[in-house]
Amino acid sequence: MCSVPVPRAPLRRVAVTGGTHGNELSGVYLARHWLRDPGELRRPSFSATPVLANPGAAAACRRYVDHDLNRTFTDTLLASRATPNDPYELTRARELDQLLGPKASGSDRAFDFVLDLHNTTANMGTCLLVDGAHNTFALHLSHHLQLQFPEVPCQVLLTWPPQSARKSFSLDSVAKNGMTVELGPQPQGVLRAAVFSRMRALVASALDFMELFNQGAAFPAFEMEVYRNLGGEDFPRTQDGDLAGMVHPQLQDRDYEPLQPGAPIFQKFSGEEVLYEGDSTVYPVFINEAAYYEKHVAFLRTEKLMISVPPLPPLSPAPTQVL
């Protein structure tokens, strides 16, 4: 992401994207609703544009048609020459890059912020995915949401493993800044009213925060608990690569809880237990997420950190004239 950790000017263009994965229905149906009736996204100081990110996958109620759209926004793929046989999601990624980006760093054309809406089958409550601890604006936004929604877990996950050589590849990376919201648990292909309503309220609250920022509000420094991705743990597998077992009942639904070395993590179909072999306590998240079976991820290991987030400086009173 060509992220702007602290915007120097008001946000002018924000996108709220749903259906990046076509079977995560809260975002699909919120996007469709707002495309018909965008009133509730309106704020005085900026426009918020609803986008149905992957209409083909949404129509088929599948995560993707050809391959995972939310892994397609790499510099290499976006810069590749278009051909008639391109996968559906590559074509769509280029369209979204034109609409919301381009990702090329420093472009002034890009949207100021993309809020990308997802669901997970894991028992994660509300999870706010921020690209890293440098992203002061997204962390202040997350803090604001945590204060607004104290009744369910509302955690921050720093998405990139440390020392990762991976390049950003997700939809929100095409804009100047962005964040992904993951709400669960919700089965793929199902709308649960409570999850839908929570997502809708989160979006409203996120837009309110942006409005406050645009109006010149000051946001003081704070300490924050976050989870940092350390990488995935695969299921036990047979010699031919098929599953040999499943998430242990003692681990199922225990997202964000400490996992000690030696604790059971899998139950093999043969009856045998598989114990966690790491050498320190980790905090699993995305436990038993349906879409991650094919990615060979039964859960993500994370570490829990306390970080200091610096203040978010107020914009000057007449920011549009400063420029």
Place this chain on the structure above:
Amino acid sequence: MCSVPVPRAPLRRVAVTGGTHGNELSGVYLARHWLRDPGELRRPSFSATPVLANPGAAAACRRYVDHDLNRTFTDTLLASRATPNDPYELTRARELDQLLGPKASGSDRAFDFVLDLHNTTANMGTCLLVDGAHNTFALHLSHHLQLQFPEVPCQVLLTWPPQSARKSFSLDSVAKNGMTVELGPQPQGVLRAAVFSRMRALVASALDFMELFNQGAAFPAFEMEVYRNLGGEDFPRTQDGDLAGMVHPQLQDRDYEPLQPGAPIFQKFSGEEVLYEGDSTVYPVFINEAAYYEKHVAFLRTEKLMISVPPLPPLSPAPTQVL
């Protein structure tokens, strides 16, 4: 189903089928496990054959490849002439009909019983789907399972709406008799260890019942509470057929509970509530089942009945010689 409500001879050939829907993973992985290691299906008096019913859909982790296999076993489709462009599931249905049937009534070649394993995203616990109140054998089997598994709801659903002109179309209809087991809640594409283990134990208990029957056990008459399918209730929809709302939070997860006329059943995206307009109390099941969105079913309405099930007469001590 050319059902034999009371077999006159021991069951000789039983099939346990999983993965009729390829993203209902308990049955998919049980079938794969038993195909590698069938030991736990063995009983002294009969063979139990594991079958992965829809390998193409299981490989893709989708309900079906071309169309719903579990709606494909009609006399008309099975008798239709094969062509090179047939949908995958039609070809597979013919293969299964050859393996487990044929469905043509009165054939002695057919398997004696098919137990077909499914999952639902609805909060239904264990649901035993029996074709009708005439099926004495399946109701005794259900009663046996209810007594073995008292800790979670274990209900019997009579699947056909009254006065239905529909012909049988499900996988278990190709054998002489059969039953479908639905376990939930479990998201599509997810294995939950507790659901998997419950299904495995139910199958073992069902085979034990068949063994008892084959050995000449007597099963007395009993009274039984059942739910009878009255038909489906669709979601509210927009003029172009898309969803206009979702299952109301007060109805979500309330499978088998009474729904009174005037109670809320849907929450529209506009905020409006939709109330139940029926003229008598019904008992919804399959509430918010992912696979039924495309079938325009938000839940099935059922009536709750008490039925009298006659005794299951014991086989004579040397039943194979009676024939």
